[in-house]
Amino acid sequence: MTEPAPVFASGVDNERMNAQLRFLLEVDKLKRVLRQNLLVDGSRRENAAEHSWHLALAARTFAEYAPQGTDIDRVTEMLVLHDIVEIDAGDTYVFDQVNTETQAERERAAADRIFPLLPEDQAERARELWNEFEARDTPEARFARAVDRLAPMLANWHNEGGTWLRFGITRAQVMEKVKLIAEGSEALGAYATALVEDANRRGYFKG
Amino acid sequence: MTEPAPVFASGVDNERMNAQLRFLLEVDKLKRVLRQNLLVDGSRRENAAEHSWHLALAARTFAEYAPQGTDIDRVTEMLVLHDIVEIDAGDTYVFDQVNTETQAERERAAADRIFPLLPEDQAERARELWNEFEARDTPEARFARAVDRLAPMLANWHNEGGTWLRFGITRAQVMEKVKLIAEGSEALGAYATALVEDANRRGYFKG
Numbered sequence: 001m002t003e004p005a006p007v008f009a010s011g012v013d014n015e016r017m018n019a020q021l022r023f024l025l026e027v028d029k030l031k032r033v034l035r036q037n038l039l040v041d042g043s044r045r046e047n048a049a050e051h052s053w054h055l056a057l058a059a060r061t062f063a064e065y066a067p068q069g070t071d072i073d074r075v076t077e078m079l080v081l082h083d084i085v086e087i088d089a090g091d092t093y094v095f096d097q098v099n100t101e102t103q104a105e106r107e108r109a110a111a112d113r114i115f116p117l118l119p120e121d122q123a124e125r126a127r128e129l130w131n132e133f134e135a136r137d138t139p140e141a142r143f144a145r146a147v148d149r150l151a152p153m154l155a156n157w158h159n160e161g162g163t164w165l166r167f168g169i170t171r172a173q174v175m176e177k178v179k180l181i182a183e184g185s186e187a188l189g190a191y192a193t194a195l196v197e198d199a200n201r202r203g204y205f206k207g
Numbered sequence: 208m209t210e211p212a213p214v215f216a217s218g219v220d221n222e223r224m225n226a227q228l229r230f231l232l233e234v235d236k237l238k239r240v241l242r243q244n245l246l247v248d249g250s251r252r253e254n255a256a257e258h259s260w261h262l263a264l265a266a267r268t269f270a271e272y273a274p275q276g277t278d279i280d281r282v283t284e285m286l287v288l289h290d291i292v293e294i295d296a297g298d299t300y301v302f303d304q305v306n307t308e309t310q311a312e313r314e315r316a317a318a319d320r321i322f323p324l325l326p327e328d329q330a331e332r333a334r335e336l337w338n339e340f341e342a343r344d345t346p347e348a349r350f351a352r353a354v355d356r357l358a359p360m361l362a363n364w365h366n367e368g369g370t371w372l373r374f375g376i377t378r379a380q381v382m383e384k385v386k387l388i389a390e391g392s393e394a395l396g397a398y399a400t401a402l403v404e405d406a407n408r409r410g411y412f413k414g
Contacts (some may be wrong), residue, residue, distance in 0.1 A: 011394065028248070032248070040232055050256035054238075057234060060287070062227060080260065158212075186218070194215060
């Protein structure tokens with residue numbers, strides 16, 4: 001745990017601000033959590049912090065493809081927060097069946113440790129947003145998840161198969177994830193389907 | 208320029224979506240733009256994409272220190288977009304006087320190239336938000352800039368002087384930047400002032 005500088009600012013609730021700083025210093029570690037997929041240019045693996053930034057921008061850029069009435073500010077907030085649990089739990093590759101089984105428990109434990117670094121009211125809100133993202137029972141959470149699933153597909157296409165070929169993933173396995181995209185956004189689902197068909201023609205899947 | 212996959216999704220304005228995809232693929236390059244400051248743990252230099260993510264989270268966490276009525280969703284959107292011009296212009300170190308002189312022009316040229324990759328309505332909004340951030344003539348832009356200035360100060364403190372010592376920066380030079388923080392947020396300005404005093408006692412500045 002990185003402790004904030006021991007400074008006293010006048011006119012400020014220092015205890016509260018220290019809790020906020022402790023959280024912000026802790027989450028800096030997300031920049032060191034590596035995902036399996038590469039950057040679009042293939043130069044290196046993506047980290048979870050820059051991935052979260054890219055998703056926030058993608059959600060706003062694709063906002064018109066969310067169901068009418070979807071609160072894009074809430075989607076953005078959710079995406080900025082959604083991967084913080086990976087600081088403790090690590091990134092779980094979406095087709096890794098063994099680790100996916102323990103993922104929910106590992107991530108819950110991480111949420112129990114990291115969000116309460118914040119002042120109580122802010123910790124509650126962060127936890128609520130993260131729970132919502134995980135449960136996918138609102139249009140905001142489903143759209144956030146759709147964007148989260150689409151981004152690595154774009155990277156894989158631009159890396160001539162990327163992690164699909166590297167880990168021997170089939171078209172059918174990827175189509176399972178396309179379903180999640182379509183549940184969040186009809187248009188992004190249609191795009192993802194077309195992308196998978198094109199990737200299949202190019203031999204980017206196993207078999 | 209990275210071209211989107213040549214796919215045709217049914218029920219979608221493919222030309223518009225392709226423009227959005229071209230923008231999102233292009234801005235992936237921000238993950239490769241390195242800033243001078245290190246991560247909080249000192250392990251490597253920070254890139255501009257993960258920096259933007261951290262700022263979006265910091266702005267929301269510190270929202271209560273913005274002047275009353277500040278639209279934090281707009282601040283977040285601004286921070287997610289603000290560094291994209293660095294894809295062409297590179298990151299300009301805040302105390303680099305030579306490059307700071309040409310910075311505005313280089314960044315304007317980058318904005319002229321990158322934002323118009325988006326469909327026209329979205330390009331206009333992105334440019335407007337970026338102009339606002341640069342002009343600092345709204346509470347949102349001043350608060351966004353305050354958070355942007357504070358973050359590398361935290362990293363420097365945790366790296367025992369970091370870029371301050373490495374580039375021979377004085378306490379007076381840093382206090383110029385603290386002024387910008389105070390203009391965006393009284394409380395963050397008070398904290399930054401106290402942080403600089405503490406850093407000064409520890410010998411983290413030149414002279």
